[in-house]
Amino acid sequence: MPVNYLQIQGQIQAKCQQASQNQQVYQDRLEQAVRLLRQYAADLDDLRDRVNEARQADLSLRCAVPLTERLDTVRDAPVIRELPPLLAADGSQVNPSRHDAVEFAVIxxxxxxxxxxxxxxxxxxxETQLYLLDDLRNPDAPLTEEVVALRRDLNERRLLAERAAREPSQPVITLTDGPLELYREPRNNSQFDHLLSEYLTVLQKTGRQGAVSAGYVDKPGSDLVVRLLELTAEPRQPVQETARRRPLGGVLDRVIFAGLLAPGQRSAVFAIQSSMAERFAVYDPALQPCFFYLNVGNHPARPWMARVEIPRGVAEQTDxxxxxxxxxxxxxxxxxxxxxxxALHRAHEIALITRLEKEQIETMIARAMRAMGLAVGEKSPKQYHKDNF
Amino acid sequence: MTNNPENTSEKSLGYVVGGSLKDSLSVRLTVPPQEVKEGSFVVIESGDWRFYGTVTDLQLGSTNPRFADEQSENRLPPEVACLLHGQTLFTNLQVLPALMQEVGPDPASPEYEQWRSQHPDDSGLQPQPVKTVPAHHALVRSARAEDVANIFGEPSQRNFVIGYTREQNLPIPLDLEKFVQRSSGIFGATGTGKSFLTRLLLAGLIEYNKAATLVFDMHNEYAYDDIASDTKEVIPGLKSKFNPRVRVVGLGAGASIRGQSPDFNLTLAESDILPEDIEMLTRELNLRETTPATLEALWHDFGRTWFSEFKKMRNGAMEEDPITGKKVPATDSVAFWANQAGVNVMAAEGLHQKLGRLFNKPYIVPNPPQDSLAEIINLLASGKHVILSFGDHETDLDYLLVTNLITRRIRDEWEKRTNAYRSHPQKNPEPRPLVVVIEEAHKLLNREMAAQTAFATIAREMRKYYVTLLIVDQRPSQIYDEVMSQLGTRVSAWLGDEADIAAVLSGLAGRDALRGMLARLQPKEEALLLGWGVSLPIVVRSRRYDQRFFEELRGASPPGRSADDAIRELFG
Amino acid sequence: MTNSSLHIGRLLRSTTSDCVIGCRASELNLPAFGGMVRIPLAEGTQIFGLIHNIQIEDDGLIRQLITSDNVPPDVLLDNRNNRNVPVEIGVIFIGYQQDGVISHLLPPRPPLSLDEIFTCTPQEVVAFTGNGRFGYLRHILRRDDLPQAELLAAHIQQAGQIHLTHGRPDWVEAVTRELVTLLRDDYDRLMSVLSAIGDINLS
Structure with missing residues (x-):
């Protein structure tokens, strides 16, 4: 039975109608956000105070914190004669599945x-890392999809640090896809703590080598700057109350900056206020995640926003x-x-594990296990039929 | 002929791709068409057999008509176009096979011994008329000198070289022994060198000297030196070259031939003329159908003196009847005789009037000083050759009357001598073979005349009486076909008329194939040899009839074409 | 053509009459359209083939890159040298050699995956194309899916050049004559082949 297009059609109608009714509200909020950005553009200390105040009230507060640049800063693309070398890393993984004949993970x-x-x-x-048998059976550190993802992020950074160390000259840019800040679950177990500290060590090492660590977030859905502006939206209300009420809810940072940044321009650099960011800063203040928005579009009519995350150590060096x-x-x-x-696309291409390759690995493992006299399970019927679909 | 002189290095012309005995063979040419000409003598090697034939046609062909239609040389580089054309465009030769001969395997091969033991001598290995065809892909090559010698014989007095092959200048002889055994013909349109060919052959025959020749030289061409109308060169006369052997007879007393006095003169006695001689002239004299009756009456009344008596009668003479006083035919008048003989007066008078042309001929006399006819016969019988020059008497009437009269006498004489020889070979000598050469033969041998003259009989049956004809003519189609088909050897220069061509080829195998060859001969100095006396039809460039020819004939140097000849041919 | 036999790739897939070779884009300067290759098999057998197709595949990234105003040299080099964009070389088999004996028949069995493919040395080209009576042309003429005229011209150009310097200046003429013989009943095909051969330029 295919998709019930009739039902879908009805739902689309209803939801669009709703959105259209909300359109005016959204438009008002967007205008207000832009107005606030301009209004508080230079009040950096005041803004930092409000963030601190809100942080006191809500430990889980997540928003942007101005550093040294005005909120409405726009920076043209710098002219640099010789671009530094770029190292890009991307990871791809095979998650363990109990439906497979052999349970294994690959990063x-x-x-x-x-x-x-x-x-x-x-x-x-x-670099390919295989997790098999005992790697998966450790009750203290189960290899969940989250852990695999975490390990993947870690691997990316670790390899970048290694490669950056081999570069004859600095700076070198090391780039990954996605934020630098880690927010994988579960955050409160020893395995996570262990991996996080390893991650931070690597980031610190990279920074100390003089290399730039950067995370590239395409089409960012974040509202870190909007949340900062919200703190100023209702001056007569307590900030924690305002943060809860979300007077600018629904407005995204990238929409605001799309109106602000011409092609090639970047925004001011902000720091991130979050519990995870705090853990980074506690480990090393130079590792506190910061970010700026960048219009990578080619045409004034078609802006395209990316958010670029960098550690504070980098953010503080303009060059x-x-x-x-x-x-x-x-x-x-x-x-x-x-x-x-x-470079990121190419790193992704290199890393990508195709289904064919996955099957190849599976076959290699099963063959080796049989050769060693180990029992090899069977693919679940469910998986079998999925594969043959 | 037992060895197989296969020379593998020799280039073949092509290979057999089809054909039949009936329609001649198709040969795919592997050399440029310019290297082969129609009428060439070619040899086909097919296993232990060798076939001899004549190229009768060349045809352009293509494996696919588009290769012929499209000018691919405009689309392709020359060397590629050349390769393409080499395989898709071709020339086929039509070869008329005439003879075949068993030659056996290569003497160097192991099979040769066995074959040789089965054929201990060369009998049975002579060329014979084709009875089968060569195999597919049998190689075809131009005839070499030894092939020509093998088929036509080595040049000698008997094997008289009449010309040379077109491509390789190999001498082609005619076997004169065979030539005189049957009547033969020399044909060609006016100006194609017919009389040169005749001179050549006569010279050959006189030199060979196994047969007497009697030449009716209507236009006084053969006896004495002449000047060629085109080249202004001196054409040697036969009398000049073979003086003691050749006698020139001039027609009529005191005749001179080209300013020279003949050996003697021929005068005919009136009594020599028989009624049939007159009947033969019916057309020439425009005689009525009543003529035979009148002649019969004359013969009945006067016998052998009929001509003299008739001549004496006065036509239309009248006298007064002494009794009645009326005008009546005079007693010496034609009418008088006619009335007496019971012949229609008008008819008799008409005949007398028409015979007036004969009555006035100076060479017809009542009592000739000697029997010149008998003299001619004696000369011929004794091994001399006679050229009868007509001098000033060049009309058809002279020619018809004289040739027929003489020939009749000769026929009678040779018949008599032959019969005598056959009855008593010990007492009587074998008659000397005689060749009677007739120019403008169609005048004597046309359909109407043939029955009335002696020539048709000679052509048909005088072979056994040692007399044959050599017919020289430019309109063979006018000659009675029964005579034509009797001709053994035929030598034909170019002919333009379809009917003439057909007449020359009458009674021969492969007529269709030969027809084109004859039509496409060079207008000068080329001739097609064919017929019973020629082993296979072949085109020759005729030998030049000049001083040099006589030197060669006399054995000063072997026949062959010198560089001078070649240069002269090239630059005229 | 160099004097030594050079590795150009490995076999992707094959049938009894042809195969497809994969090679890196950066190695693509070695094989030439119409060039002769050899595929050594076990036990002294090697297959001879003719390159009839060189195919360069695209992918999403390539399609994306061409929308850019300019492609900088590093990206060009990256795509040529690093990226796994397959270059497929189609080869038809034209004969084989077994224990030193050259045959213009098809090989008894096709080569296997990942077998190595080499260019032929001039000596091998001379030995193969000068052997027998051009029987190998059959394999080309049988394939209506190939650009026969161009393939033959490219092959004749390359082999003809080698024969020219190896003492057989008449080789081109001989092979052209054979083609005329084989194709003379097919006017259109023959003319297109000959036109192509007409464009050959040997120095």
Missing amino acids: NTGIFRILPATHLTPSEDA LVDALHAVLLQQCRQMGSKPYPY
């Missing part, structure tokens, strides 16, 4: 190194931010109408 991390706009062939590399800004723009422009860093 494949692709590394792509490019010297932008030179006549040198970029290099590529991949490094400029280098990053320039490299990311150069990378995105190569992709024509769909801007995205070329």
Whole structure:
């Protein structure tokens, strides 16, 4: 039985009608947000105070914190004669599944190194890590999908740190897809703590080498800056109350900055206020996650926002931010109408584990297990039929 | 002929791709068409057999008509186009096979011994008329000198070289022994060198000297030196070259031939003329159908003196009847005789009037000083050759009357001598073979005349009486076909008329194939040899009849074409 | 054509009459359309083939990159040298060699996956194409799906050049003559083959 398009059609109608009614509310909020941004553009200390105040009331507060630049800062793309080398990493994983004949996990991390706009062939590399049998059976540290994801993020950063260390000169940009900040579950167990501290060690190492760590978030859905502005929206109300009521709810940062940033321009650099960000800062203040928005679009009529996360150590060095800004723009422009860093795409391509490859690995494992006299299970009938669909 | 002189390095012309005995063979040409010409003598090697034939046609063909239709040389580089054309466009030869001969395996091969033991001598290995066809893909090559010698014989007095092959200049002889055994013909349109061919052959025959020749030289061409109308060169006369052997007889007393006095003159006695001689002239004299009756009456009344008596009668003479006083035919008038003989007066008078042309001929006299006819016969019988020049008497009437009269006498004489020889071979000598050469033969041998003259009989049956004809003519189609089909050897220069061509080929195998060859001969100096006396039809470039020819004939140098000849041919 | 036998790729898939070779885009300067290759099998057998197709596949990234205003050299090099964009080389088999004896028949069995493919040396080209009576042309002429005229011209150009320097200047003429013989009943095909051969330029 296929999808019931009739039902879908009705639901689409209803929901669009609702949205259209909310449209005016949203428009008002957006205008208010923009107005607030301009109004408080220079009141950086006041804003920081409000954040602190709100933080006191709500430990889980998550919002942007201004650093040194005005809120409405726009920075043109810097002109840099020689772009620094770029190392991009991306990971791909096979999650353990009890439906498979053999339960196993694989993390494949692709590394792509490019010297932008030179006549040198970029290099590529991949590291594959297999988790099997005992790796999966540890009751203290079960290998859940979350853990695999965490380990993948860690691997990306670890490999980048290693590769950055081999670079003859600094700075070098190390880039991953997604935020630097980790917010994987579960956050409160020893396995997570262990992996997080390993992650922070790697980030710290990278920074101390003089390399830039950056996370690239395409089409960001975050409202960190909006939440900061909300804290000013109702001056007569207690901030914690305002934060709860969300007077600017529904407005996204990228919409505000799309109106602000011309192609190639970046926003001010903000720090992130969050519990996880605090753990980063506690480990090393230079690791506190910061971010800026970047319009990677080519055409004034078609802005395209990315959020770029960097550690505070980088955010405080303008030349490094400029280098990053320039490299990311150069990378995105190569992709024509769909801007995205070329190097990240290539790292993803290198890392990607296809279904065929997964089956190949499965076969290799089963063969080896049989050779060792180990019992090999069977694929679940459910999986069997899915595979043959 | 037992060895197989296969020379593998020799280039073949092509290979057999089809055909039949009836329609001649198709040969795919593997050399440029310019290297082969119609009428070429070719040899086909097919296993232990060798076939000899004549190229009768060349045809352009293509494996697919589009290769022929499209000018692919415009689309392709020359070397590629050449390769394409080499395989898709071709020329086929039509070869008329005439002879075949068993040659056996290669003497170097192991099979040869066995074959040789089965054929201990060469008997049975002579060329014979084709009875089968060569195998597919049998190689075809141009005839070599030894092939020509094998088929036509080595040049000698008997094997008289009449010309040379077109491509390789190999001498082609005619076997004169065979030539005189049957009547033969030399044909060709005016100006194609017919009389040169005749001179050549006569020279050959006189030199060979196994047969007497009697030439009715209507236009006084053969006896004395002449100047060629085109090249202004001196054409040697036969009398000049073979003086003691050749006698020139001039027609009429005191005749001179080209300013020269003949050996003697021929005058005919009036008594020599028989009524049938007159009947033969019916058309020439425009005689009525009543003529035979009148002649019969004359013969009845006067016998052998009829001509003299009739001549003496006065036509239309009248006298007064002494009794009645009326005008009546005079007693010496034609009418008088007619009334007496019971012949229609008008008819008799008409005949007398028409015979007036004969009565005035100076060479017809009542009592010739000698019997010149007998003299001619004696000369011929004794091994001399006679050229009868007509001098000033060049009309058809002279020609018809004289040739027929003489020939009749000769026929009678040779018949008599032959019969005598056959009855008593010890007492009587074998008659000397005689060749009677007739120019403008169609005048004597046309359908109407043939029955009335001696020639048809000679052509048909005088072979056994040692007399044959050599017919020289430009309109063979006018000659009675029964005579034509009797001709053994035929030598034909170019002919333009379809009917003439058909007449020359009458009674021969492969007529259709030969027809084109004859039509496409060079207008000068080329001739097609064919017929019973020629082993296979072949086109020759005729030998030049000049001083050099006589030197060669006399054995000064072997026959062959010198560089001078070649240059002269090229640059005229 | 170099004097030594060079590795150009490995076998992706094969049938009794042809195969497809994969090679890296960066190695694509070695194989040439119409070039002769050899595929060594076990036990002294090797298959000879002719390159009839070189196919460069695209993918999403390539399609995306061409929308960019310009493609910088590093990206170009990356795509040529690193990316797993398959270059497929189609080869038809034209004969084989077993224990030193050359045959223009099809090989007894096709090569296996990942078998290595090499270019032929001039000596091998001379030995193979000069052997027998051009029987191998059959394999090309049988394949209506190939650009026969161009393939034959490319092959004749390359092999003809080698024969020219190896003492057989008449080889091109001989092979052209054979083609005329084989195709003379097919006017259109023959003319297109000959036109292509007409464009050959040997130095």
